[in-house]
Amino acid sequence: MSLSFPPGFLWGAATSSAQIEGAWNADGKGPSIWDAFCREKGRVSGGDTADAACDSYHRFGEDVALLKDLGADVYRFSIAWPRIFPTGRGPVNQAGLKYYHRLVDALLAAGIQPFCTLYHWDLPQALQDEGGWENRATIDAFVDYAELIFREFHGKIGKWLTLNEPWCSAFLGNFIGIHAPGKKDLKAALAVAHHHLVAHGLTVNRFRSLVASGHASGTIGIAPNISWVDPYTDSEADRQAALRGIQWSWDWFLDPICFGEYPEPLAGWFADKGFRPPVLAGDMDAIRQPIDFVGGNYYFATAARFDPSPEGGLLASTPVDLGLEKSDMGWPLTPEGFTKSVVRIHQRYGLPFYVTENGLGLNDPQDQRRIVYLDQHLRALRRAMAQGADVRGYMAWSLLDNFEWAEGYSKRFGLVHVDFATGARTPKPSFGWYKQLIGREKAGAEL
Ligand code: BGC
Numbered sequence: 001m002s003l004s005f006p007p008g009f010l011w012g013a014a015t016s017s018a019q020i021e022g023a024w025n026a027d028g029k030g031p032s033i034w035d036a037f038c039r040e041k042g043r044v045s046g047g048d049t050a051d052a053a054c055d056s057y058h059r060f061g062e063d064v065a066l067l068k069d070l071g072a073d074v075y076r077f078s079i080a081w082p083r084i085f086p087t088g089r090g091p092v093n094q095a096g097l098k099y100y101h102r103l104v105d106a107l108l109a110a111g112i113q114p115f116c117t118l119y120h121w122d123l124p125q126a127l128q129d130e131g132g133w134e135n136r137a138t139i140d141a142f143v144d145y146a147e148l149i150f151r152e153f154h155g156k157i158g159k160w161l162t163l164n165e166p167w168c169s170a171f172l173g174n175f176i177g178i179h180a181p182g183k184k185d186l187k188a189a190l191a192v193a194h195h196h197l198v199a200h201g202l203t204v205n206r207f208r209s210l211v212a213s214g215h216a217s218g219t220i221g222i223a224p225n226i227s228w229v230d231p232y233t234d235s236e237a238d239r240q241a242a243l244r245g246i247q248w249s250w251d252w253f254l255d256p257i258c259f260g261e262y263p264e265p266l267a268g269w270f271a272d273k274g275f276r277p278p279v280l281a282g283d284m285d286a287i288r289q290p291i292d293f294v295g296g297n298y299y300f301a302t303a304a305r306f307d308p309s310p311e312g313g314l315l316a317s318t319p320v321d322l323g324l325e326k327s328d329m330g331w332p333l334t335p336e337g338f339t340k341s342v343v344r345i346h347q348r349y350g351l352p353f354y355v356t357e358n359g360l361g362l363n364d365p366q367d368q369r370r371i372v373y374l375d376q377h378l379r380a381l382r383r384a385m386a387q388g389a390d391v392r393g394y395m396a397w398s399l400l401d402n403f404e405w406a407e408g409y410s411k412r413f414g415l416v417h418v419d420f421a422t423g424a425r426t427p428k429p430s431f432g433w434y435k436q437l438i439g440r441e442k443a444g445a446e447l
Pocket of ligand 1: 016019168357413
């Protein structure tokens with residue numbers, strides 16, 4: 001049955017550089033913070049590294065052929081900054097640029113639009129050695145890297161994302177400490193988040209000037225996590241606890257971008273504890289640049305209960321296990337939260353929206369659960385659209401099983417199975433299901 005997405009709706013799949021490329025030190029690439037993090041004992045499950053991953057650096061032709069077979073309109077991928085600038089700035093590594101030209105040319109030849117993320121967490125380690133995103137100098141390095149990419153792919157790439165899930169790179173990486181660089185310091189995490197935002201704003205600004213002078217093309221946005229949080233009960237305390245969860249993962253980034261200020265009451269909640277983002281004069285204006293669209297990555301929803309005990313942590317909020325079915329990630333399967341997140345994005349920010357990631361991490365050889373997950377989430381998305389959300393496209397996470405960060409290769413999100421010993425790619429039943437759906441939707445849209 002057709003879900004009747006509107007004509008022009010873009011269908012696709014997503015990946016990221018560090019998770020699929022491998023070739024971690026090939027052709028002049030510098031190490032990223034994830035290459036370093038993988039080498040620290042006990043950081044990544046099973047001691048896995050991203051050294052080889054899916055070897056897409058060499059096998060990208062197979063990936064593009066899979067996308068073509070799928071009927072994808074768009075492919076969301078990211079550029080590895082240390083492949084272009086091995087130490088974060090300085091001389092360009094031409095071999096790295098050439099790889100992305102070959103990938104983008106192959107996509108264009110296959111009739112697939114490239115949807116490019118500039119930063120999906122693989123900061124050059126050389127910049128981390130100078131303080132990473134805590135150091136404002138990283139902002140300038142990022143904007144210069146972005147400018148090079150905009151100029152280089154002028155006329156070839158039309159859709160841009162500055163940052164992927166800044167909550168993860170700031171807070172999972174620097175406060176919770178389970179992602180690179182593995183710190184547990186809220187002050188550092190708030191600085192990283194703030195510098196992400198300034199880098200985002202200055203990049204958008206640079207992009208606009210380049211477009212105006214005929215040196216860049218396309219539209220630009222950002223992709224926060226849009227996990228939903230319901231209050232466990234109707235009490236004001238639970239409602240505030242749930243709101244803090246949502247404000248932390250997305251409003252913290254989208255409010256400064258769209259309204260020029262950090263969200264309340266969460267900013268006050270942090271300030272009461274003595275923590276404030278390190279805002280310098282002019283920063284909030286630099287961050288508040290009109291963007292063309294919002295991207296969002298949705299996986300699951302939780303129910304939050306107010307919990308002032310140490311267990312409630314920074315937000316005084318504990319997730320309640322509602323006994324729902326869970327993925328291998330331990331995430332509950334909650335399609336209705338998707339509708340709520342997308343509607344809230346629409347109501348709060350009023351911008352066109354792309355689903356930049358959505359998928360299931362489950363190692364299930366029969367692969368029936370992934371089909372149900374995708375079907376339920378696409379229906380949930382359609383309901384959000386029926387409530388007015390202006391959704392322009394959907395990118396499934398992920399095209400391939402890949403390096404799932406701190407979980408290593410133990411979790412599989414792919415529409416395509418990857419044998420990590422040989423690199424062999426085998427489409428799963430969900431690939432066939434999604435391909436049929438895309439075909440039906442497009443045929444419906446053409447009627
Ligand atoms: C990230 C991906 C990740 C996925 C599943 C998002 O947090 O953008 O890189 O693999 O979710 O965890």
